[in-house]
Amino acid sequence: MEKEIAGKMISVNNEGYLTNFSQWTKEVGEAIALENHIIMTPRHWEVIAYLQNEHKNNVALSIRKIGKSDVLDIKEFYALFPQGPLKTSTKIAGIPKPASCI
Amino acid sequence: MKKILILGAGTAGTMMANHLSHELDAKEWQIQIIDENEEHHYQPGYLFLPFEIYAPEDIIKRIEEFIPNGVELIKGSIDVISPKTNEVIMADGRILNYDILIIATGAKIAPEEIAGMKGSEWQKSVFDFYTFEGALALRNKLREWQGGKLLVHITEMPIKCPVAPLEFAFLADSFFKHKNMRDKVEISFVTPLSGAFTKPKATAALDHLLDEKHIKIEADFAIESVDNDKKVIVDYGGREVAFDLLVTVPTNKGDELLARSGMGDDLNFVPTHKATLQSLEYENIFVLGDASNIPASKAGSVAHFEAEILTQNIKHYIKGEPLAEEFDGHANCFVETGDGKALLIDFNYTHEPVEGTFPFPGIGPLRLMKESRINHMGKLAFRWIYWNMLLKGTHIPFVSSHMEEAGKNFN
Structure with a gap:
């Protein structure tokens, strides 16, 4: 389905995750962040860039993996994206919701 | 004489030993299986132990009972696998070589991964039920517990x-109702997922x-620590x-052996092809059951479906034929819902559990995703099937290793 985000029609799934990454822009990310009550800072964008890069390299994302990365620890991840940080951050990043749960 | 070595005589390894001993020519292939334990535990039974639905003797038998004639059982601990030289080195220094290796070393709990989990309250007010010792300690605790907050x-x-x-x-809801103390117990289900499953x-x-059942759900909870004082x-x-009583499922990890051998991922699970079950790194190594990193449930039913496909693939591999990419992630689980009822779910990599009938399309008698007494009988009967058919590699009639699509309400 399509949803208007930051003035553009964007394809999303029923949970609001982008289905076509080429439609992602920083403005789209910012608008999704606002919907989740998050004001983006340069640090937020660093984490988003890291997640997008991991996704591009086909790395399955999980809280545990992020905790073991040198980019940030889990505490900070929660401070930046409260509640479910992996779910919220991947939505802002325009990448699929991690399927780490089986 | 060529050699197949199976590591682990649990559900997966035992089934594989039975399948291979039927399928391979004993004059050409020697099959060995290694395990350090004396007992084979029916692990699904751990769930029933705390509530005294099963007693310890219902779920324990000797490993030997299920190893077929012609397969050599080697008792001992493994130090390390040396995949480049096709050798397994035992803790006592013995070296076993192989032509084909099957890793079936399972998954274990690792409570030490979370700060304070294995602290001063461990087995006092903090319990696991994924080990025999944990389930038994919890049974003893529940006998005397006066109520409070159960997580x-x-x-x-x-x-x-x-x-x-x-x-x-x-089952806890049902147990406390029968003890006439349900009003004294507040049950919450705390999960890192966004919902129940x-x-x-x-x-x-x-x-x-x-x-x-008045069970509160605390979702999206990623635990950092257990505070034993507070x-x-x-x-x-x-x-x-x-x-007041924490019943936790700690982090599950593959066997330390895989870390020592440099063959596991960050949780010691072995990177494995999800449709052929071949190791991604070594072509003469296959991985069965909980030990692999494939995105299927870690469950006996999954190992059972995998074993049927892996047996075919071992035969293909021996003949130098391409492997069949056939494993579809099929899982089939009875879910006990208390009060003598259960529901049944059936799913794979691509299909979610849906409503319908099982195993006969349109007939059942088991019903998918609906609570019923017959499903509960099915769950209890499964223990007999496990000991008498599953481990021996007998094909369970009407239940296919691929998920059946007829008789199910997709969409």
């Missing part, structure tokens, strides 16, 4: 039998059951949940 908790995914914690919560459709059905669990966001 049923999942640390992180993946875990063996992802429905077992829910079943525990349902990993698949959306089953989650909706199970969330409803939790609600009906008796609370704390998540990374600072959220605290208080407990």
